[in-house]
Amino acid sequence: xxxxxxxxxxxxxxxxAAIHIFARDGLDKGKIADIATEAGIxxxxxxxxxxxxxxIFHAMxxxxxxxxxxxxEKLYSMDLSPHxxxxxxxxxxxxxxxxxxxxMLIMTEIWAQGARAIKHGEHPNTTLYNASRSMKQLxxxxxxxxxxxxxxxxxxxxxxxxxxxxxxxxFVWQFMVSSDRAAFDRALVEGIESFMKGLER
Amino acid sequence: xxxxxxxxxxxxxxxxAAIHIFARDGLDKGKIADIATEAGIxxxxxxxxxxxxxxIFHAMxxxxxxxxxxxxEKLYSMDLSPHxxxxxxxxxxxxxxxxxxxxMLIMTEIWAQGARAIKHGEHPNTTLYNASRSMKQLxxxxxxxxxxxxxxxxxxxxxxxxxxxxxxxxFVWQFMVSSDRAAFDRALVEGIESFMKGLER
DNA sequence: AAAATATGACCGAACAGTCGGTCAGTCAAG
DNA sequence: CTTGACTGACCGACTGTTCGGTCATATTTT
Numbered sequence: 001x002x003x004x005x006x007x008x009x010x011x012x013x014x015x016x017a018a019i020h021i022f023a024r025d026g027l028d029k030g031k032i033a034d035i036a037t038e039a040g041i042x043x044x045x046x047x048x049x050x051x052x053x054x055x056i057f058h059a060m061x062x063x064x065x066x067x068x069x070x071x072x073e074k075l076y077s078m079d080l081s082p083h084x085x086x087x088x089x090x091x092x093x094x095x096x097x098x099x100x101x102x103x104m105l106i107m108t109e110i111w112a113q114g115a116r117a118i119k120h121g122e123h124p125n126t127t128l129y130n131a132s133r134s135m136k137q138l139x140x141x142x143x144x145x146x147x148x149x150x151x152x153x154x155x156x157x158x159x160x161x162x163x164x165x166x167x168x169x170x171f172v173w174q175f176m177v178s179s180d181r182a183a184f185d186r187a188l189v190e191g192i193e194s195f196m197k198g199l200e201r
Numbered sequence: 202x203x204x205x206x207x208x209x210x211x212x213x214x215x216x217x218a219a220i221h222i223f224a225r226d227g228l229d230k231g232k233i234a235d236i237a238t239e240a241g242i243x244x245x246x247x248x249x250x251x252x253x254x255x256x257i258f259h260a261m262x263x264x265x266x267x268x269x270x271x272x273x274e275k276l277y278s279m280d281l282s283p284h285x286x287x288x289x290x291x292x293x294x295x296x297x298x299x300x301x302x303x304x305m306l307i308m309t310e311i312w313a314q315g316a317r318a319i320k321h322g323e324h325p326n327t328t329l330y331n332a333s334r335s336m337k338q339l340x341x342x343x344x345x346x347x348x349x350x351x352x353x354x355x356x357x358x359x360x361x362x363x364x365x366x367x368x369x370x371x372f373v374w375q376f377m378v379s380s381d382r383a384a385f386d387r388a389l390v391e392g393i394e395s396f397m398k399g400l401e402r
Numbered sequence: 403a404a405a406a407t408a409t410g411a412c413c414g415a416a417c418a419g420t421c422g423g424t425c426a427g428t429c430a431a432g
Numbered sequence: 433c434t435t436g437a438c439t440g441a442c443c444g445a446c447t448g449t450t451c452g453g454t455c456a457t458a459t460t461t462t
Contacts, residue, residue: 006411026317028229032448033414042413044450053448105313112309115302115377116227129378158384159391163368166375166392170367176316177330183359190360191367198399207437233422234440243439245424254422 011049013039015063018056023102027057027109058125061110064103065131071096076138082146083196089142090168090192097172098184104172136161146199153201160199167195212250214240216264219257224303228258228310259326262311265304266332272297277339283347284397290343291369291393298373299385305373337362347400354402361400368396 017038022030032053036043050056075089097104107128114124139161146152171191175184218239223231233254237244251257276290298305308329315325340362347353372392376385 024317024320026229026313028227031446036413043448044413045411047449048411105316108309108313111374111378112227112306115306116225118378119225124378132375155395156387156391159388160395162372162375162388163392163395166371167364167367168371169374170369170371171363173312173370174333174363174367177312177319177325186357187360187363190357191364194356194361194364194399195396196399197401198395198397200398232420237440244422245439246437248423249437252423 006049010039010041010045011059014041014046014049014056015059018060019064019102019106022060022109023105027106027113057110057113058127060106061125062127064100064107065128067100068096068103069131069134072135072138076142081151082142082149083151086139086142086146086164086199087192087196089139090164090195091188093168094171094188097168098175101176104176108173132165136165139164143199150201152199155199164195167191207250211240211242211246212260215242215247215250215257216260219261220265220303220307223261223310224306228307228314258311258314259328261307262326262329265301265308266329268301268304269294269297270332270335273336273339277343282352283343283350284352287340287343287347287365287400288393288397290340291365291396292389294369295372295389298369299376302377305377309374333366337366340365344400351402353400356400365396368392 014035017035018030021034021038024030025034032046033043035056036046039046046056050059072089072093075092076085078085078088080088110125110128114128117124136158140157143152143155143157143160147154171188175187178184215236218236219231222235222239225231226235233247234244236257237247240247247257251260273290273294276293277286279286279289281289311326311329315329318325337359341358344353344356344358344361348355372389376388379385
């Protein structure tokens with residue numbers, strides 16, 4: 001039969017290369033030819049694994065989000081008080097995203113594409129939105145546990161979870177264009193402290 | 202640059218049309234021809250006013266940011282306690298940006314371009330970064346006044362200002378893709394309250 | 403064992419569509 | 433007549449996608 005199945009590792013290599021190239025050049029300017037070169041294969045081969053540039057976008061989105069959710073869920077299952085869990089969740093999420101600068105840039109563009117798709121009355125990339133929703137649910141669960149344990153004040157969970165996630169996104173976003181790592185760390189500590197203080201009873 | 206002899210109102214019309222088209226189709230997919238049509242002029246005329254697509258990007262960024270800063274500074278000069286000023290600043294900023302959905306989408310892409318430019322070792326659109334810095338300074342000034350008036354606790358101003366701005370950006374960003382206006386308002390109120398509570402002495 | 407055959411992964415030259423930017427010419431005003 | 437604002441047909445660079453052909457490897461045959 002088939003002497004060689006299509007190599008799944010090669011599909012991965014293409015995605016990895018795509019993340020690198022698209023983060024560097026943008027979703028539109030990023031060339032399939034460059035991705036192929038980066039992955040060490042021919043341009044035609046890319047199309048043996050993905051039927052279009054758009055399909056590569058989707059695959060990238062899935063990969064990035066599942067990486068992010070995995071990291072967050074591991075954190076969620078750690079044995080910590082709600083207070084420490086939330087604090088750690090925020091700090092680690094910011095650092096994870098910050099390390100994954102490539103991913104952040106791409107997600108931003110995919111997210112913007114989604115917003116535009118909605119404007120056009122089309123369907124956005126649902127994976128991304130489901131993932132975003134499940135992140136929020138994770139935060140809400142921590143908050144509820146904290147209220148139950150009388151560590152946090154009573155609150156509107158959705159609003160506070162939104163504040164937390166907005167802070168994470170916005171914070172990374174602000175520092176994406178700054179290279180002052182020391183300022184970044186100082187602001188991060190103070191930002192999280194201030195946020196946590198807002199939850200006190 | 203073109204001489205000022207030409208109709209300045211037409212340059213404005215081109216910028217407005219550009220904001221509409223680029224928000225709808227994205228910075229790359231948005232066509233100069235469409236902008237011309239939207240502005241009710243010929244494609245060639247666009248090039249009488251702007252020498253390239255890139256120059257249009259810059260002009261758009263300038264227009265959007267100066268609109269935003271004007272609104273913020275008007276707010277800043279209002280006669281309110283630091284507490285109310287900050288609260289109002291956040292609420293109004295979010296609502297302004299939310300109404301200017303077009304602007305938000307475009308700014309996001311320009312910002313991402315800037316982050317990429319830095320990666321390449323090039324110069325980003327400085328207007329945008331100066332504007333962003335002056336917004337932060339505005340918040341810091343409010344915070345300092347609040348501490349002076351003993352309304353707020355002592356704090357690291359930069360960190361808290363970053364939290365505030367991150368919240369504004371991230372909040373709008375989260376809701377860009379949701380059409381549930383009621384949830385938006387509930388979350389907004391709770392988010393701001395929680396933030397303000399974190400500043401109490 | 404070795405030759406013959408079959409398979410499908412791989413490739414990159416060529417194609418076709420797109421779009422930023424140009425320019426030769428029109429038109430209106432003074 | 434002169435000026436300059438305006439126009440859109442046109443050009444050419446760029447790039448996503450296709451496709452005919454190559455080649456390494458598995459399978460079958462001798």
